[in-house]
Amino acid sequence: MNPYPLLVVTAVAAEAEAFRDLLDPDRIVVGAVGVGPAAAAAGTARLLATRDYRAVISAGIAGGFPGRVPVGGLVIATRSIAADLGAESPGGFLPIDELGFGTSVLDADPDLVKALRAALPEAVCGDVLTLATVTGTGETADRLAARFPLAAAEAMEGYGVAVAAEGAGVPFAELRAISNPIGPRDRESWRIPDAFAALRAAAPALDALP
Numbered sequence: 001m002n003p004y005p006l007l008v009v010t011a012v013a014a015e016a017e018a019f020r021d022l023l024d025p026d027r028i029v030v031g032a033v034g035v036g037p038a039a040a041a042a043g044t045a046r047l048l049a050t051r052d053y054r055a056v057i058s059a060g061i062a063g064g065f066p067g068r069v070p071v072g073g074l075v076i077a078t079r080s081i082a083a084d085l086g087a088e089s090p091g092g093f094l095p096i097d098e099l100g101f102g103t104s105v106l107d108a109d110p111d112l113v114k115a116l117r118a119a120l121p122e123a124v125c126g127d128v129l130t131l132a133t134v135t136g137t138g139e140t141a142d143r144l145a146a147r148f149p150l151a152a153a154e155a156m157e158g159y160g161v162a163v164a165a166e167g168a169g170v171p172f173a174e175l176r177a178i179s180n181p182i183g184p185r186d187r188e189s190w191r192i193p194d195a196f197a198a199l200r201a202a203a204p205a206l207d208a209l210p
């Protein structure tokens with residue numbers, strides 16, 4: 001058995017507190033590193049530099065693509081995709097992959113995904129988009145859904161955590177609980193307690209990861 005702890009990275013303290021008390025601190029370290037891909041990458045890199053970890057998980061709440069995952073549901077990322085990293089053009093969005101500046105798509109570690117799927121059979125598996133701007137119109141939601149037919153959710157940190165994990169040579173995965181549908185902004189309707197309940201229900205699955 002790998003002796004090193006698992007690192008679970010959330011954006012805000014409330015997400016970390018949602019399940020920290022359910023996890024053995026000797027086996028799983030939970031850290032809140034800030035909102036957005038830059039804070040996620042910098043904060044994860046800082047934590048990974050302090051000690052050895054066997055894997056890193058980006059976890060927290062997210063928006064879900066309507067019809068692909070329900071509010072209150074869980075999403076296991078097969079890939080974390082920086083959906084707004086690239087350039088606009090008259091012919092459409094050009095990801096950095098097409099600009100020759102690396103990749104906007106990072107695969108989750110297959111062994112972690114397999115273990116999460118086994119422990120959370122009710123979770124949806126799909127791409128999770130990382131955006132610096134929360135989608136707030138139906139037009140943007142439709143455009144993203146068409147550009148990313150395999151995307152189940154969007155959040156603001158996964159790709160940043162994945163970049164830091166890749167830089168440190170540590171396996172990465174992303175687990176999201178859906179607090180709101182992606183679409184016209186209606187912050188009052190976000191069901192954060194339901195998403196936190198889903199995160200708490202997923203705590204044993206984190207404990208079971210290799």
Ligand SMILES: O=C(O)c1cccc(C(=O)CC[C@H]2O[C@@H](n3cnc4c(=O)[nH]cnc43)[C@H](O)[C@@H]2O)c1
Pocket residue numbers: 011012014015034035036060061062063064131133134135154155156157179180181182192
């Ligand atoms: O208001 C609260 O009680 C509260 C508690 C925990 C977290 C929050 C946040 O607003 C955290 C922002 C966090 O949420 C992710 N998120 C959630 N829905 C979406 C979305 O539709 N699009 C993008 N990101 C979303 C995101 O990862 C942020 O870090 C509030």
